[in-house]
Amino acid sequence: MTVFSSGAHDERNASVLGVALGISFGVCFATGLYSHLAQHPTLGFALPSRPAGLYRVTQGVHVATGIASVPLLLAKLWTVYPKLFRWPPFDDLADIVERVSLLPLIGGSLLLLFTGIFNIDGWYPFPFNFPVTHFWTAWIVIGALIVHGGAKWTVMRRALARPGPVARAESAPADGERRALLVSAFGGAVAATLFTVGQTVRPLQRLALLAPRRPESGPQGFPVNRSAAEAGVTETARASSYRLQVVGAVQRRMELRLDELAAMPQASATLPIACVDGWSTSQRWTGVRVRDLLAAAGASPDARVTVESLQKRRSYRTSELDRWQAHDPDTLLATTVNGDPLDLDHGYPLRLIGPDRPGVMQTKWVTRLVVR
Secondary structure (H helix, E strand, O other): OOOOOOOOOOHHHHHHHHHHHHHHHHHHHHHHHHHHHHHOOOOOOOOOOOOOOHHHHHHHHHHHHHHHHHHHHHHHHHHHHHHHHOOOOOOOHHHHHHHHHHHHHHHHHHHHHHHHHHHHOOOOOOOOOHHHHHHHHHHHHHHHHHHHHHHOHHHHHHHHOOOOHHHHHHOHHHHHHHHHHHHHHHHHHHHHHHOOHHHOOHHHHHHOOOOOOOOOOOHHHOOOOOOHHHHOOHHHHHOOOOOEEEEEOOOOOEEEOHHHHHHOOOEEEEEEEEOOOOOEEEEEEEEEEHHHHHHHOOOOOOOOEEEEEOOOOOOOOEEEEOHHHHOOOOOEEEEEEOOEEOOHHHOOOOEEEOOOOEHHHOOEOEEEEEEO
16 A cells, blocks of 8 residues: 655655655765775776866765755655555565665665764764775665665656646645655755855855865965874974985985975975865965975886875875876975965975875875885
C-alpha cells in the first residue's frame, strides 16, 4: 500500500529531490576525490601545476555543493519518511535491494555532510580521523546511491513523467504543498550557498555572512588556520641559527642563511591559497624558485622534493612536490607577500607557495628540502 497521501510526501517530490541530490553528491564526490588525490597521490597520480587556480575551483565547488546538499537531504528525508513505516515493508526483490541500500545511504550521507560542516568550522567533536573517515564513507555512500537509484529507476521515471490533463486536475489540491516543499528545499540550498560561497568567490564576499573564514581577515589581510604558537615554532622560526637545508639526491648539499637566499635571483607570482575548508585568497608572493635551488644543488631535472617544516608535530608538517610542481617557475619559497616580509603566522622565514596546491600543502616555516 502507498503512504504518499499529500503533496509534501509525494513521489514526484521525492524523485525531484533525489535527482538533485544525485547531481550534488556526484559533483561533491568527484571534487573530493581530486582533493584526496592531491594530498595523498596514489595509483601514479601526479598533481598538475596548471591551471594554477584549479584546486581553488574544485575545492570551492566541493564545499559549496556539500553545503547545498544539507537542506536538499533534509527535505528528501521529510518527503519519504512515511514510506519507512509502510506495511508490508517490501513487495519484491527491488524493494529489498532498495531497503538494504538505505542504511549506508542515509547514515553515510548524514555523517559526510555534518562532519564536513564541522570540519569547515574547525570543530572536531568526534574521536575518528576526519580525512580518512570522510574519504571511505564517500565511497560507501556513492555506491549505495548507485544501487538505490537503480532500484528506484522505474518509479522515478514514472513520477517525473508529465501527467495528463485529468491527472493534473485531480492532483491540483496537492500542488501547493508540493511546490512549497520544493521551494523551501531549493531556496534553502541557494541561501546556504550564497551566504558562504563568498569565502571563495570574491564578488560575493560581502554576502558571506555564514562563512567561518573571511578571506580578508587575518595578519597581512588574509586568514591563518594554524598560528606559529599553535605549531610551536615561535622561537625556532626567529632564531639567528636558522638555515634552509637542501639535501638528499643532490651533488652539493646546501645550507643557506636568509641573506644568502635574498642574494639569489628573486621571482614573483600571484597565486592562491585554497584551503580545504573552502576559503581561498590570492596574494602576490616573492621569493626563490624551488627549481633554482634544485639546479644550484645539482639535482636531477625530474627530481621530486619533500618539503619539511620547523613544526615537529601534527599532520601536514611535510608536503610533497612532484616533478611538475617542483620545476614549475611559479613554485617558490616565499619570503615576502604583497611587498612585505612574511608575518610569523604566515610562515616566516620561508613558506612554500605553488600553483594548484591545497592550502595544507603550502608548507609554512620551511627548513629543509629533501630531494629524491
